[in-house]
Amino acid sequence: MAQGQIASTSREISLTESSRFDRLFEHIELIAALLSGLFIFIGWLSSQWNHETISIAFYLLAFIIGGYAKAKEGIVDTVKNKELNVEMLMILAAIGSAVIGYWTEGAILIFIFSLSGALETYTMNKSQKEISSLLEIQPETATRIIQGKEKVIHVSLLEVGDHIIVKPGERIPADGKIIEGTTTIDESTISGESVPVTKGIRAEVFAGTININGSVIVEVMKQANETVFQKIVDLVQSAQSEKSPSQLFIERFESMYVKIVLLVVLIMMIVPHFLFDWSWNTTFYRAMILLVVASPCALVASIMPVTLSAISNGARNGILFKGGVHLEALSHVKAIAFDKTGTLTKGKPEVTDIIVRANEDDTNLLHIIASIENRSNHPLARAIVDFWKKEHNHPLLQPEKIKDIPGWGLKGWLHHREWWIGKKDFVGKENALAFENGVAIKLENDGKTVVYVKDSLGIVAAIGLQDIVRKESKHALILLKNEGIRTIMLTGDSKNTARNIAQQSNIDEYIAECLPETKVSSLKMLKDKYGVVAMVGDGVNDAPALATANIGIAMGEGSDVAMETADVVLMKNDLSRIAEAIRLSKKMNRIIKQNIIFSLTVILLLIASNFLQFLNLPLGVVGHEGSTILVILNGLRCLRG
Structure with missing residues (x-):
């Protein structure tokens, strides 16, 4: 027993040391930069005490330790892409400064360049924090129930149909549905919503979410690599690796720009000596300053950190972008088309009106109707049954006989009476339309579906049903209008239903009676009319339209x-x-513009100051690398909000 405890303690110490080493390794660039700064300080002190050899030795250490990471990155990228890059410009400038005796300036250049590189790495790591935290919370084991016994297994071994038990405080290991128990679940990792959700039998649950206070048994519906949680991880990872058009342009521009800078520097090394009568030392010194200040470090860092920060911000709030290109384009959207069912509406009909024959007991009648409809799986029948259960506590009755007429309705016998429930043609069209002075016609004109009920004496009731607009849809459309976005609804419903839903949701336009292929043609028409158009949908039949739109949501x-x-x-x-x-897209594009304008302005000012001989190398380094650090910090603003 003691030996087991010692072994366990040893493993814990080993894991702790490994964790500390990993955390230390994450900051290796920053540590190297700080060490470089320390050696520069010692070298400067040595020079003040006239120990030039010692001073140069420490400056060399600063060069090697501070510049190693960037030099390696620059050389590898140059060999791989056969193109010079910013890193090579900086290394050449530092070496050139040392060659003409400016050891301090060259070392300071290396120090600040390595410091900005460490900051950029920190920014990348911080922007990827959301995906890292997702990976960390992904459960590795599950407790499977086999023949009444519990067994802990790896989540990869779970199969569809397995039963697993999830206890309070545990993370749910797989997507599934609750088959036993009730609990409250924190789904913030999936939806970005911080308020826990109460769930009972038949409710869906998702891998990675937290079971707060109840023990439940869940039937597995998806394998580990197909869960919603895994899709989030995959989407964010692919988004972070995909580059936006602006980033691709900057990378192409960088290659050409570096060549131009090198050509101008070579000219600067020779021409001013003859043209302005500068000494060779001054000419070379000014050429080295130009090599530093003209390098596009800040310009190159203007986009990627901002884009990654914005993608991570979206992931944290339940908005997943499949790449920077889509995030960048979103701010240019002029109109958004919405599918109706399941997007603007709840996706299932609800009872809105009940009209019964005069002198009829409406509660008793609805009890009979719900009892008969309970024997059908039709969505309208389920809506009537759900309405009864919501409004009344009485248990449903057992019909003596049921006959289902597909496409028309139900015929049922209850209390020794015959009942017809269904379409107007099923119960008698003329009598249905004449019922209660034509009330059904008004319901249909309002875009509602009407279910008619008939007994041996004639039409006894008309029930109006409608797919209800989500409350959040109205609020969302107001927010979009505030952003200057035109909203359009695409639906396969009739014009009456479409008009009614459009009025309820405050949508600007609607196109009714759309088939999947006509949705595509409608999207093409909207693109011609508005330019950049997004499409929002949730069903299989929305996929062609989502692919046709400039941005599919x-x-x-x-x-x-x-x-x-x-x-x-x-x-x-x-x-x-x-x-x-x-808003996030607009903020990202605004910050990118700020960064580009700022970095170009600084480069031009520094180049002009160098030609006018106002600028020395240390100030050039500070101005150049300082601007790089500032644009990176500015990009981090996209992580907030």
Whole structure:
């Protein structure tokens, strides 16, 4: 027992030491930069005490330790891409400074360059923090129930249909549905929503979410590599590796710009000596300053840190971008087309009106209707049954006989009476339309679906049902209008239904009676009319339209096909996140513009100051690398909010 405890303690110490080493290694660039700064200080002190050999030795150490990472990166990239880069310019400038005796200036250049590189690495790591934290919280084991016994296994061994138990405080290891128990679940890792959700039997649960206070048994619905959680991880990882058009342009520009700088520096090494009668030392010194201040370090760092920060911000708030190109384009959207069912609306009908025959007991009648409809799986029948259960506590009755007429309705016998429930043609069209002075016609004109009920005496009731607009949809559309976005609804419903839903949701335009192929043609028409158009949908039939739009936005609770086709995924069915995404895109593009204008202005000012001989090498280094650090810090602003 003691030996086991000692072994366990040894393993814990080993893991702790390994963790400390990993954390130390993460900051190796910063440590090297700080060591470089320390050696520069010692070298400067030595020079003050007239120990030139010792001073140069410490400056050399500063060069090697501070410049190693950037020199290696520059050489590897140059060999790989067969193109010179910014890192090579900086190394050449530092070596050139040392050659003409400016050891201090060259070492300071290396120090600040390595410091800005460490900061850029820190920025990249920070922007990838969300994906790292996601990977850390992904459960590795699950407790599977086999023949009533619990067994802990790795999540990769779980199969669809397995039953697992999730206890309070544990993370749910797989996507599935609760088959036993009730609990409250923190789904912030999936949806970005901090408020826990109460879930009971048949409710869906997702891998990576936290079971707060109840023990539940879950039936596994997806394998480990197909869960919503894993899709989030995959989406964010692919987004962080994909470059935006601005970033690709800057990288192409960098290669050409570096060649131009080297050519101008070579000219600067010779021409001023003859043209302005500068000494060779001064000419070479000014050429080295030009090599430093004209390098596009700040320009190169103007985009990538900002883009990664914005992608990470979106991931933290349940908005997944499949690449910087889509995030960048989102700010240019002029119009957004919405699928209706499941996007603007709840996706299932609800009872809105109940009209019964005069002198009829409406509660008793609805009890009979719900009892008969309970024997059907039709969405309208389920809506009527759900309405009864919500409004009343009485248990449903057992019909004596049921006959289902597919496409028309149900015929049922209850209390020794015959009942017809279904379409107007099923119960008698003329009588249905004449019921209660034509009330059904008004319901249909309002875009509602009407279910008619008939007994032996005639039409006894008309029930109006409608797919209800989500409350958050109205708020989201107001937010989009505030951003100057035109909103359009695409739906396969009739014009009456489309008009009614459009009025309820305050949408600007609607196109009714759309088939999947007509949605595509409608999207093409909208693109011609408005320019950059986004499409929001959640179903399989929305996939072609999502692919046709400039930017496809899928609802996270929608179909897998829609999520795979879309460019942006909202992990929670909250349309207000679209306005957030647009604001984030605008903020990112605004910061990128600020960075580019600032970095170019600094480069031009430093070049002009150098030609006018106002600038020395240390100030050139500070101005150049300082601007690089500032644009990186400015990019970090996209992590906030």
